[in-house]
Amino acid sequence: MAHQAAPDANTRLFAPGFAGHSQISARTLGFWLYMLSDALLFTALFAAYAVLDTPMNAAGGPIASQIVNPVEGFWQTIAILGSVTAYSLATVALKTGNRAGVMLGIVAAMVLAVVFLGFGFNDLATLTAQGNGMDRSGYLSAYFVLILTHAIHMLFGLIWMLVMLVQIPRDGFNEMVVARLLNLRMFWQFQATVWVCVYIYVYMIGA
Amino acid sequence: MQVHVPGPWSPLFGRLTLDQIPYNIPILQYTFAGAMLAAIVVVGAVLYFKKVGYFWREWLTTVDHKKIGVMYIVIGLVMLFRGFADGLLIRTQQVLANGPNAPGYMGAQHGFLPPFHFDQVYSAHGTIMILFAATPILTGFQNIVVPLQLGARDMAFPYMNALSLWLTAGAAGLVMLSLFVGDFSAAGWVGLIPLTELPYSPSTGVDYWMWAIQISSVGTTLNAINMIVTIVEMRAPGMTWFRMPIFSWTTLSTNIIGLTAFPVLGVALALLGADRYLGTHFFTAGMGGNLMLYTNLFWLWGHPEVYFLILPVFGILSEVVPTFCEKPLFGYVTMVAASFAIAGVSWVVWLHHFFTMGAGPDINGFFSVATMLVGIPTGVKVFNWAFTMYRARITYTVPMLWAMFGLFLLLAGGLTGMMLAIPAVNYTVHDSVFVIAHFHCMVLLVVAAAFAGVSYWFPKVFGFRLDESWGKAFFWTFSIATLIVFTAMFALGFEGETRRLDWTFNTAWKPMLVVEEIGMILYVISLACFALMLVFSIVNRKKNAAGPDAWGTSRTLEWLTPSPVPFYNFAVTPQVNTRDELAWRRKHGLDKAQPEHFEAIHMPSNTGMPFVIGMLAAVWGFAMIWRIWWLAAISLTALIVCVIIRSFYKNEGYHLQPEEIAAMERDLALGSVVSEQPDRSHHHYSHVEAH
Amino acid sequence: MAGSHSDPLAHPEVRMGGAMRYIAGFISTVALMGAALIVTLRHDMGYETYVEVVGGLAALALLSQAVLFYGLDISRAQIWKSVSLILTVPLFIITVGLTVWMFQSLDQRTMVMPNSAAAATQPTLLQ
Amino acid sequence: MRLKPYLALLPMLALAACASSGDYLLFHPENLIATQEWHATIVDTVVMMLVILPVLLVIVWFGWRYRAGANAKHDPDWSHNTALELLVWGVPLLIVGGLGWYTVKTLYAIEPYNPGLLQKQIAADPQNVLHVDVIATDWQWIFVYPQQKIATIDQLVVPQGAVVKFNLTSASVSNDIYVPQLLPMIAVMPGMRTKDTFDAPKLGQWTGFAADFSGAGFSWMQFDTKIVSPADFTAWVQKAAASPDQLSYATFQKLAQPHANIGAKISYFSNPDPQLFDKVVAAAQAGVVYPVSAALTKSIASNETEK
Known part of the structure; x- marks a missing residue:
């Protein structure tokens, strides 16, 4: 306080016409913060997985190396990365306001995501059918819940994409739609980021 | 894969049967009668005075951060009262049930509460006080104060702000409902594992606890996002980071904790839920589960949560002390640094909650020393407040008295906290009431700061000060009661009394248990003083009417705008020139300066959607608790559909025209209340700009 | 609020993306994962070296996503995202790292592994 | 407000008076392990009092000396002093450093699995x-x-x-x-x-x-x-x-x-x-x-x- 200047002729007390912040920036920052909190959610799940990934926690059931297949995981990796790249390319079309381009990118992203989820659900269904469901052992509980949490995120992303496919033709690229498209891009990319961690940690190092 | 639950289950009502309504327990009969009476009075009054529309328009659908803040605080105070009633039951039970020959009343072997009921009471006490009283009250202050301190129109996301509130309210409703439908968790507010697993807690109590916390913590996380974005993006022009008031700084640091810690709690509870609902083995003792994993995840959130509560308290003290010292806060920059140091260190200390579980000395040593590190920034803060008082001119108003009491509690809590951080000491008192006394010093610091904040900011929100003499009576009875109860509790800790005892077997504890009970009676008297304070304040509201700067010595921007604050906050956004802007303006005679002309203000429209979504979340929680699958499916689908519908809204708010603002500012200067928004429900679409 | 007057498509976060960047992101991540897969399938290094190599490849993949896909940098539009991400990384390390460290010690001291075949009827002596 | 510190002392006196009674189980450790832990309690309290008591006195003193109407010197701008701020960081740092060292030392003495305190006794007569x-x-x-x-x-x-x-x-x-x-x-x-x-x-x-x-x-x-x-x-x-x-x-x-x-x-x-x-x-x-x-x-x- 000692360094405070005294007011002079140039001192302004009010800021009429203050433009404020940009809605889009606030929304993307807010959504980014939500994603960091979601990242902490996955962090906790990874911590749980790491603790439960021991032979003892398999309780006589299968261990990681018996249930994951890194090669199949690689196809999944390509599918999900393809999906996020397709979506990202859709946002490149957004720069020119190209509605058809944006929607085409979204549809491509959805198709690849369904392929990715198909692999995942097939794995889980096969395991369950063999009697190695999530209630078999502590280890399988951790494995199933980690994979399912990621898959549920993906399903919400797909619902979100469907909503956007309705809103783009209906509303055009207004501020809200653009903010949602940008947020969805982060959300979708985030699923790929989580998958990279899952793939490396569960499918490779764990196996 | 659905797990088998004991007891009947029907597709239509799930586990819900008529005998789940505990109509034959006398205490609950009285509680129910009281609750119904209160509900009839409130609802009757609303109907009689034809205020249904008013409540819907002005409160249930509001997106105004000040009203949302007020509702948070009201919810918090109601739950504080409920939690206090639980505390009173606990203390009374322990006095009555002391010693082998203690008589039993009302069907209990000792005392008047059978264990199953007592265990619910203490579990509810902890859960409510931490998550449904302290958290909403502090969130309420942040909501009211931070946008005003920053010179902003509202929060960054007004709609999401309302959503956070109604999720919290829905969750609080679930906790209250557990009194009359089914039971509450009997396994501690921390959810002692594996006691919370289905074989050991077969009833729906744990489910109530779990889903209520889960829903409210979603609200808290959303609120954290909102607060951080508000602080980052919405500061008035000229408000650089180091001109920001300390309360906003602590709000930022506390919400960083909220944002990152609550998801971990969500995972801990969701995995417990998977165990209870899907038959997984995360935390079971057998089949490859790891029960300490739950404890680890819970405290990974639980310890940051402590600082989540304490940091805004430090912020409130840092606003109140300088105001009534008529001096700037000593060591502003170190205060900011200390807040972030506390937030950072809070992430590496969680294991001190389970030093006794058998981990090696190197691990206990690491977490012990990390815990002690928290003492450094906390010590810095105490020193800073003390030096703020140097060469001050201190007025002992009610908020200042609460702040001084808070400092005292912080010293007591700090001393005992350092003890508990030492494993060698911790082993002797780990689960004793010494720990209870320690953390009650800390949470009563939260309560003290909450009352400091209530009396400090009340005139800002309602336009008149609270009655000073009843406020002092409330302060003295409350603080003396606190000293009595918790000094006795520290003594009991040294006498070896452990926590959560339904029957206190050692007769040597009797004298201190009686002392505690005397303190509890004084607490009851202090509550009466609180009620009288509110009554007399409302009666004398004309006499205690406050101008913009209610205390005459306040220092921050919220005191620049009229009291009560008009719904648009500032007619013209202020330009910030320095730290403690208002004190600077007052010093140079500029605090009464008014803007020359007004410009249109963009305001968001009210919406009922957050209320609907919050209530749907509560219905979904209820359906999950009772395993009524059809209702759960419908309410969850409805909730998602509501979120989607909301995204199709085109209403982007309305513009308040300069002439309207000028008229309202004139009215405010004449002293009439314009906190009600003009009804825009019919013509606001005309103001939406087209794209 | 007041910012809503400008063209949403002119927003810096819309302008930021680029087709080449995204394709580069795709190719680099797939290549890094492919390399990790090959290392895994060949099984020809010690466990610790293997974890270091694969972990390094994963870190590179995450970094390439941060730069190429999320477009994180220190520009005015992105600075708070970068700062908040950098502040979150230690939390990830603390949470997983300290938890694993703690449970390794705890399991050693408290989890005594019974002979699972004999567990139900004839448990072996545990000490 | 000037009553408060005395009020705080009263229960402490009461506690001290009761401390001699056998009801305070933790004040009466009966073996080496419990004694060591009781000593840690005392050491911690004494060390912490080195900082808490002065702070308490300063708060009470300033709170009395600079109350409105006492006509003490009022310096409405004083809010920074580098030496003092170093001190307020330094003192807690020293205390925490000292206590941290003491903690780690006692930790091995009372380690429940294999307490250092009892090593000799066990070795002498296994x-x-x-x-x-x-x-x-x-x-x-x-x-x-x-x-x-x-x-x-x-x-x-x-x-x-x-x-x-x-x-x-x-x-x-x-x-x-x-x-x-x-x-x-x-x-x-x-x-x-x-x-x-x-x-x-x-x-x-x-x-x-x-x-x-x-x-x-x-x-x-x-x-x-x-x-x-x-x-x-x-x-x-x-x-x-x-x-x-x-x-x-x-x-x-x-x-x-x-x-x-x-x-x-x-x-x-x-x-x-x-x-x-x-x-x-x-x-x-x-x-x-x-x-x-x-x-x-x-x-x-x-x-x-x-x-």
Whole structure:
């Protein structure tokens, strides 16, 4: 306080016409913060997985190396990365306001995501059918819940994409739609980021 | 894969049967009668005075951060009262049930509460006080104060702000409902594992606890996002980071904790839920589960949560002390640094909650020393407040008295906290009431700061000060009661009394248990003083009417705008020139300066959607608790559909025209209340700009 | 609020993306994962070296996503995202790292592994 | 406001006056381990008082000296002093540094699995180590003496001069075991085995109890703790060994069914299953639980049980 200047002729007390912040920036920052909190959610799940990934926690059931297949995981990796790249390319079309381009990118992203989820659900269904469901052992509980949490995120992303496919033709690229498209891009990319961690940690190092 | 639950289950009502309504327990009969009476009075009054529309328009659908803040605080105070009633039951039970020959009343072997009921009471006490009283009250202050301190129109996301509130309210409703439908968790507010697993807690109590916390913590996380974005993006022009008031700084640091810690709690509870609902083995003792994993995840959130509560308290003290010292806060920059140091260190200390579980000395040593590190920034803060008082001119108003009491509690809590951080000491008192006394010093610091904040900011929100003499009576009875109860509790800790005892077997504890009970009676008297304070304040509201700067010595921007604050906050956004802007303006005679002309203000429209979504979340929680699958499916689908519908809204708010603002500012200067928004429900679409 | 007057498509976060960047992101991540897969399938290094190599490849993949896909940098539009991400990384390390460290010690001291075949009827002596 | 510090002192005085009474169990440690922990409490308090007392005095002094109307010097701009700010960081840093060093040192002295304090005593007379397996059930304590081939419910008897080594586990939920004057708390968890060690220098009798909540019967989980002369211990062992009840695993399974032992009645068993502890741990790991029915939870320790 000692360094405070005294007011002079140039001192302004009010800021009429203050433009404020940009809605889009606030929304993307807010959504980014939500994603960091979601990242902490996955962090906790990874911590749980790491603790439960021991032979003892398999309780006589299968261990990681018996249930994951890194090669199949690689196809999944390509599918999900393809999906996020397709979506990202859709946002490149957004720069020119190209509605058809944006929607085409979204549809491509959805198709690849369904392929990715198909692999995942097939794995889980096969395991369950063999009697190695999530209630078999502590280890399988951790494995199933980690994979399912990621898959549920993906399903919400797909619902979100469907909503956007309705809103783009209906509303055009207004501020809200653009903010949602940008947020969805982060959300979708985030699923790929989580998958990279899952793939490396569960499918490779764990196996 | 659905797990088998004991007891009947029907597709239509799930586990819900008529005998789940505990109509034959006398205490609950009285509680129910009281609750119904209160509900009839409130609802009757609303109907009689034809205020249904008013409540819907002005409160249930509001997106105004000040009203949302007020509702948070009201919810918090109601739950504080409920939690206090639980505390009173606990203390009374322990006095009555002391010693082998203690008589039993009302069907209990000792005392008047059978264990199953007592265990619910203490579990509810902890859960409510931490998550449904302290958290909403502090969130309420942040909501009211931070946008005003920053010179902003509202929060960054007004709609999401309302959503956070109604999720919290829905969750609080679930906790209250557990009194009359089914039971509450009997396994501690921390959810002692594996006691919370289905074989050991077969009833729906744990489910109530779990889903209520889960829903409210979603609200808290959303609120954290909102607060951080508000602080980052919405500061008035000229408000650089180091001109920001300390309360906003602590709000930022506390919400960083909220944002990152609550998801971990969500995972801990969701995995417990998977165990209870899907038959997984995360935390079971057998089949490859790891029960300490739950404890680890819970405290990974639980310890940051402590600082989540304490940091805004430090912020409130840092606003109140300088105001009534008529001096700037000593060591502003170190205060900011200390807040972030506390937030950072809070992430590496969680294991001190389970030093006794058998981990090696190197691990206990690491977490012990990390815990002690928290003492450094906390010590810095105490020193800073003390030096703020140097060469001050201190007025002992009610908020200042609460702040001084808070400092005292912080010293007591700090001393005992350092003890508990030492494993060698911790082993002797780990689960004793010494720990209870320690953390009650800390949470009563939260309560003290909450009352400091209530009396400090009340005139800002309602336009008149609270009655000073009843406020002092409330302060003295409350603080003396606190000293009595918790000094006795520290003594009991040294006498070896452990926590959560339904029957206190050692007769040597009797004298201190009686002392505690005397303190509890004084607490009851202090509550009466609180009620009288509110009554007399409302009666004398004309006499205690406050101008913009209610205390005459306040220092921050919220005191620049009229009291009560008009719904648009500032007619013209202020330009910030320095730290403690208002004190600077007052010093140079500029605090009464008014803007020359007004410009249109963009305001968001009210919406009922957050209320609907919050209530749907509560219905979904209820359906999950009772395993009524059809209702759960419908309410969850409805909730998602509501979120989607909301995204199709085109209403982007309305513009308040300069002439309207000028008229309202004139009215405010004449002293009439314009906190009600003009009804825009019919013509606001005309103001939406087209794209 | 007041910012809503400008063209949403002119927003810096819309302008930021680029087709080449995204394709580069795709190719680099797939290549890094492919390399990790090959290392895994060949099984020809010690466990610790293997974890270091694969972990390094994963870190590179995450970094390439941060730069190429999320477009994180220190520009005015992105600075708070970068700062908040950098502040979150230690939390990830603390949470997983300290938890694993703690449970390794705890399991050693408290989890005594019974002979699972004999567990139900004839448990072996545990000490 | 000037009354407040004195008010705060009153209860402290009361506490000091009571401290000499035997009711303050933690003030009267009865063995090396508990004594060390009590010393840590005192050291911590004294060191912390070095900073807390001055701060308290400063607050009271400033609060009185600079009250409005006292006509003391008012300096409305003073808010920064580099030397002072270094001091306010430096003092807590020093205190925490000192206490941290002390903590780590004591940590190894009282490490429950292998306390440094008792190393010498164990090395001097390895024969004088008494092994006891402790099993917590809902809601009783079972003490198994594998060397003496006896077991008890809710009674722990130890010969004077011995070092006692506990193996602890639980058949149902988690708990903590606690004898304030002798045995600091340690967690007792199902499917897991913790250890604790303590010495028994003095004859006497104490109450031990459960410290971590374990369900409806928790408040009634006390056990009698005795340190007796070696001769009396031998006699006691013989008495217990004469018990016709034998503690087979099947008997244990019956005992472990949830029920509150109101009054903490003591029972003795001869010939406990030598692998009982291991079987309990293995069973818990294999998923065996002793479920508590909702009806039992609601009725326990209420008059309904007597109907």
